[in-house]
Amino acid sequence: MSALLTVEDLRVRFPTRTGVVEAVRGVSFTLGRERLGIVGESGSGKSQTGRAIMGLTPSHAEVTAKTLSFGGIDLISAPPKVRRDLRGKRIAMILQDPKYSLNPVMSIGRQIVETLRRHENVSRSEARGRALDMLAAVQIRDPARVFDLYPHEVSGGMGQRAMIAMMLVAGPELLIADEPTSALDVTVQLEVLSILDKLVADRGMGLIFVSHDLRLVSSFCDRVLVMYAGKIVEEIAASDLASAKHPYTQGLLNCMPVIGADRHPLPVLDRKPEWAL
Amino acid sequence: MTTAVSVKNLTVSYDDFKALDDVGVDVTAGESFGLVGESGSGKSTLLRAVAGLAPVTEGTIRVENWQLRGARRDKAFYRSVQMVFQDPYGSLHPRQTVDRQLLEPLAIHGVGDGERRILKALDEVGLGSGFRFRYPHQLSGGQRQRIAIARALILEPSILLLDEPTSALDASVQAEVLNLLEQVRRDRKLTFIMVSHDLGVVTHMCDRLAVMQNGRVVERLSSADLVAGRIGEDYTRNLMVASKGFRRG
Ligand SMILES: Nc1ncnc2c1ncn2[C@@H]1O[C@H](COP(=O)(O)OP(=O)(O)OP(=O)(O)O)[C@@H](O)[C@H]1O
Ligand SMILES: Nc1ncnc2c1ncn2[C@@H]1O[C@H](COP(=O)(O)OP(=O)(O)OP(=O)(O)O)[C@@H](O)[C@H]1O
Ligand SMILES: [Mg+2]
Ligand SMILES: [Mg+2]
Numbered sequence: 085m086s087a088l089l090t091v092e093d094l095r096v097r098f099p100t101r102t103g104v105v106e107a108v109r110g111v112s113f114t115l116g117r118e119r120l121g122i123v124g125e126s127g128s129g130k131s132q133t134g135r136a137i138m139g140l141t142p143s144h145a146e147v148t149a150k151t152l153s154f155g156g157i158d159l160i161s162a163p164p165k166v167r168r169d170l171r172g173k174r175i176a177m178i179l180q181d182p183k184y185s186l187n188p189v190m191s192i193g194r195q196i197v198e199t200l201r202r203h204e205n206v207s208r209s210e211a212r213g214r215a216l217d218m219l220a221a222v223q224i225r226d227p228a229r230v231f232d233l234y235p236h237e238v239s240g241g242m243g244q245r246a247m248i249a250m251m252l253v254a255g256p257e258l259l260i261a262d263e264p265t266s267a268l269d270v271t272v273q274l275e276v277l278s279i280l281d282k283l284v285a286d287r288g289m290g291l292i293f294v295s296h297d298l299r300l301v302s303s304f305c306d307r308v309l310v311m312y313a314g315k316i317v318e319e320i321a322a323s324d325l326a327s328a329k330h331p332y333t334q335g336l337l338n339c340m341p342v343i344g345a346d347r348h349p350l351p352v353l354d355r356k357p358e359w360a361l
Numbered sequence: 362m363t364t365a366v367s368v369k370n371l372t373v374s375y376d377d378f379k380a381l382d383d384v385g386v387d388v389t390a391g392e393s394f395g396l397v398g399e400s401g402s403g404k405s406t407l408l409r410a411v412a413g414l415a416p417v418t419e420g421t422i423r424v425e426n427w428q429l430r431g432a433r434r435d436k437a438f439y440r441s442v443q444m445v446f447q448d449p450y451g452s453l454h455p456r457q458t459v460d461r462q463l464l465e466p467l468a469i470h471g472v473g474d475g476e477r478r479i480l481k482a483l484d485e486v487g488l489g490s491g492f493r494f495r496y497p498h499q500l501s502g503g504q505r506q507r508i509a510i511a512r513a514l515i516l517e518p519s520i521l522l523l524d525e526p527t528s529a530l531d532a533s534v535q536a537e538v539l540n541l542l543e544q545v546r547r548d549r550k551l552t553f554i555m556v557s558h559d560l561g562v563v564t565h566m567c568d569r570l571a572v573m574q575n576g577r578v579v580e581r582l583s584s585a586d587l588v589a590g591r592i593g594e595d596y597t598r599n600l601m602v603a604s605k606g607f608r609r610g
Contacts, residue, residue: 101472101498102491124536126503142498180502180529184450226403226574229378236373240447240525241400241558254562263502266528268446269400269558270603277607296503297559303606332533339536343604344588348543350536350565 088258088290089115089137091150094131096141104145107132109314115258117288121301124311125332130294131180133311135261137292138177139167154258160276173203176256178264179295182247184234190245193231196224196253205256218249221279223272240267248276252283258285260292262291265300277304285305298337310336313360332359364423365390365520365552373406379410380406380415382576386554390425391502393546394562395584398573404556407573408522409546412444413555424520436581440470441470443513447524448555449505453497459483459508466516482511488538501528502529510538514545523555527562539566560604564588572597 096108108129113120122130128279136147139159152159154175159167179185185196196215200206206214210229219227222245235243246353250260261280265273281304283289295301299310302325310318310333316332335353366388373381381403388394396404409415411422415436416523422429425470427438434442447454452461463479472478480490497505506529513521526542527535539562545551561568564584572594574578580594592598 098499100495102494105499123531125531126507126529127501128531131501138524162463178415181448181450183448223400239405245400263529267400267525267558269398269402269600270560271399271599273558274603274607281607281609296535298532299604303608336532339532341536341559341561343538343561343601345562347565349540352536352540354443 087114087116088155090151090153091115091133092138092149094133094136094152096129096136097146099144099146106314108136108208111311111314111316113309113316113319114293115290117284117290118307119284119293119305119322121308122292122294122311123296123298123301123308123333123336125313126296128144128311128312130311131262134177134262134294137260138171138175140171142176152293172199172251172256173254175258175260176251176254177260178244178247178251178262179261180266183235183238183240183243186243186247186250187231188235191232191234192238195321196246196250198254199250201341203275207304214253215249215299217247218253222246222249223275241269241272244268245272248279249340252279255287256289258290258292260294262294263296265295266297273300298340301325317359330359331356363390364388365392365425366394366425368407368422369412369421371407371410371422372402372418373410373415374418375416379576381410383420384573384576384578385420385523386571386578387543388552388554390548390552391550392569393555393567394569395567396554396556396573396577397558397560397563398568399575399596400558402573403576405524405572406587408444408554408556409525411444412452412522431567436470440516441518442522443518444522445509445513445524446485447528449502449509449529450497452509453505455497457501457536458494458496462508463512463515466512480591482515483545485514485541487534488512503531503534506530507534507538510542517549518551519549520554523553525558528557528559535562542566560587560600572600574579 092112094108094111098105111133124130135141141147178289193215195209216227224230284291302322305322308320308322309316312332318333339350368386371381371384406415411430411432460538464475467475569583571578574596580597
């Protein structure tokens with residue numbers, strides 16, 4: 085499989101008043117036209133890894149990598165204009181807090197329309213039609229009503245789906261989805277996943293799927309990276325997740341509340357300092 | 362058994378749209394009650410209505426001894442009832458440090474011993490004192506969610522409204538937070554109303570639950586019934602099937 089994205093020794097550091105926070109500490113992986121899952125501890129650097137690939141790291145932070153290339157373009161040395169042009173069109177990211185990443189003073193529908201028109205030469209009415217279709221595809225009950233709502237007027241899961249619609253409307257080659265379905269009920273979740281699945285299978289999109297939902301990741305993704313304290317501690321075929329080797333991953337599987345199991349309190353991890361070395 | 366929260370015939374409207382349509386829920390003191398259902402069905406709106414944050418057009422809400430009308434809530438109400446919002450980003454003040462956000466409820470309600478309470482609250486949600494002087498944008502999604510939980514717990518309320526409180530947490534931190542919530546509920550006889558789309562979480566935490574769709578409660582059942590498949594509505598059954606994971610094809 086030819087690599088769409090190559091990441092080698094990616095590091096993200098934040099200088100703060102109380103010292104440097106090393107959010108990402110040497111992450112390496114390649115991505116083809118596949119579904120790559122990233123799971124990991126809260127604060128382990130999943131979102132910052134995605135943001136660095138997108139070029140959305142806050143400006144005061146330091147990003148370094150031996151290689152960070154997308155479709156033959158060296159992202160580290162690429163001028164800001166090249167990165168801006170890639171963003172949204174060829175690489176898209178569904179951010180973890182969608183309602184607060186959307187523009188608060190523009191209606192949901194207009195944001196999708198503007199995104200589409202920025203990347204494609206389509207008429208206003210065609211754009212509107214495609215935006216409505218996209219909202220319907222992500223299972224929004226009444227697309228015409230939601231089209232005119234502002235971000236603060238939609239539910240958590242509707243905001244998430246609006247952001248998904250906006251990111252998919254331009255047809256990216258690489259989609260980084262950061263917890264894209266965490267606010268969706270399970271039936272809608274599966275509908276949205278099957279849209280993403282089709283884009284990978286039919287259009288050859290590369291997908292990075294960040295999620296803490298192990299059941300979804302193991303049933304939906306091809307491969308899984310497990311992150312802990314800024315590093316990848318394990319890489320495993322998604323279908324083999326249940327037989328993971330790293331004690332963090334094993335512990336994760338054991339901590340989940342399972343329907344029908346009556347375990348009070350839930351088992352918790354005994355985190356070893358050497359995991360974070 | 363006393364009723365902690367009683368919602369009757371509640372309707373919440375935004376212009377012509379009914380976000381809640383004749384909804385009723387009764388929650389016993391000390392109980393943990395779950396809300397599950399379709400995205401956009403009105404789960405957050407129901408919690409927000411109880412907290413006085415949604416435009417109620419019909420129906421009544423009683424919380425402990427408060428018979429509530431409109432959106433007015435007195436200070437004592439917010440000492441007793443705390444809410445963890447679904448979007449922690451939106452509920453935390455962007456320009457205040459974690460320390461300020463935890464101190465503020467204590468100051469408003471004249472609770473002393475702030476230093477000790479703040480350190481304890483951070484520790485309980487698995488965040489060390491290193492996070493105390495960070496701003497919300499300097500935290501990961503799950504870290505922000507844990508600050509929101511710490512802030513709701515710091516006043517030791519008697520009723521907690523929890524809107525997807527662990528949706529941004531990995532399974533290991535989620536287990537710690539759920540254990541913490543269960544422990545404080547036991548120790549302080551707390552009442553919970555908890556929204557979650559994760560049926561594993563809801564059945565673990567709640568005795569009874571209501572299933573919502575399109576602004577209405579479509580089914581009320583116990584967690585035991587749900588687990589055993591004693592389900593009345595197709596919609597609820599679909600949720601159970603979908604919670605098994607993704608199937609290609
Ligand atoms: N602006 C910042 N200044 C300092 N530290 C930061 C900043 N932004 C993020 N961090 C830290 O970087 C680390 C990685 O954050 P990141 O958001 O990538 O975590 P994550 O794996 O996505 O976690 P979650 O699952 O909770 O969303 C966290 O410990 C976070 O506190
Ligand atoms: N200020 C508002 N103006 C217009 N409509 C609103 C407003 N606030 C909420 N709504 C609508 O009320 C409905 C219910 O929203 P609510 O947030 O309660 O859903 P939810 O069940 O919590 O969904 P989710 O699981 O996605 O969070 C949605 O259709 C939403 O668009
Ligand atoms: Mg994150
Ligand atoms: Mg909600």
